Structures are given as C-alpha cells and as structure tokens.
Amino acid sequence: MRGLSRHQYREGVRSFIDLNKFTNPHSVTLTLKQSYVTYHRHLMVHNRISHDRAVGNFRHFMNLLNRKVYGQSFKRHGKRVQVIPVLEGGGQDRFHYHCVIDCPKDELIDEYPFLIEECWSATDYGYHQIDVQSNSDDGWVSYITKYRTKTEFDQSIDWINLHQN
Numbered sequence: 001m002r003g004l005s006r007h008q009y010r011e012g013v014r015s016f017i018d019l020n021k022f023t024n025p026h027s028v029t030l031t032l033k034q035s036y037v038t039y040h041r042h043l044m045v046h047n048r049i050s051h052d053r054a055v056g057n058f059r060h061f062m063n064l065l066n067r068k069v070y071g072q073s074f075k076r077h078g079k080r081v082q083v084i085p086v087l088e089g090g091g092q093d094r095f096h097y098h099c100v101i102d103c104p105k106d107e108l109i110d111e112y113p114f115l116i117e118e119c120w121s122a123t124d125y126g127y128h129q130i131d132v133q134s135n136s137d138d139g140w141v142s143y144i145t146k147y148r149t150k151t152e153f154d155q156s157i158d159w160i161n162l163h164q165n
Helices: 006-016 051-070 072-077 112-121 138-144
Strands: 025-032 035-040 043-048 083-090 093-102 126-134
Touching: 025 051, 025 112, 051 072, 051 083, 051 093, 051 112, 083 138, 093 138, 112 126
Parallel strands: none
Antiparallel strands: 025 093, 025 126, 035 043, 083 093
16 A cells, blocks of 8 residues: 555555456355364364454355356366455454455356355354345445455455456
C-alpha cells in the first residue's frame, strides 16, 4: 500500500474485481473454527487459528472445490474456479471469509451451495456457519471491501488464493 491512501487502495481493489468475467458469481461467507484438537503422543494439542492458518485452510478448500468442479482438468490443465476471497476477523472477532466464488458450469448451479458447504466442512477449520447466495453483484463487492471488521485492510484481501481470469 506504499504511496497509496487507504481509500485509493480500496478503490483500486474494487476496480480490479470484474464480475463480468464470472459465469455465475456467488456471494459466499465462510466462518472458521477458533481451533481444532489433535492428539500427538497421547497429548491433546489445540491448533489455534491464525491469519496464516486461515489462508492455508482456504487454499485447501479451493483445492477441494476445484477437484469437484473440474476433476482431473484441475491438476492436468490448471483449470480453476474464479474466486475473490477477503479475510475478516481476528482479535475479538471470529475469522471469516467473504468471497465471490464463480460457478463455471450451468449444470452445477442447483447443487453448487451444497458443493461449497461439503468442501468447506472437509477442512480442518471449516465451521458450520456458511452462507451462499447466487447472483453476486457490485453491492456485494462493496460490502466485502468495507473497512469495518478488518484490522488491516491491505492484508484482508487474500491475494494468495485470489483467482480471476
């Protein structure tokens, strides 16, 4: 964000997001667990969520979704679902993602919310609070790029997992 004001950065992000490139954009909110428990040599370990773990969890989710949508073409030909992920929360607020996730195949439209839920639930930090709405629009883009509930706006855009054609 060097050299740009917070407002200029946000407006740049908003102009970068082009919903016209999406086939069937969905407005999606995915909530993360605060921790999950594993056992290591009979010791219980609490794996607490962090910004980096949230990003890794979302990457795993997108890998699962891409496999469901594209099958072997995901690995062989690099086909990927378009996604604009924005991470919010941390501190006192529960981590959650607001995203635009495209449904690139018309034949998947009816089952797509269930596919998203199934893939999110299969991740370590996937929490049961999920909301999927079809027909994402510029109002959703404005909402997910708001300042409120973001500790640092420039770090809330998950550029690592973002994919737009």
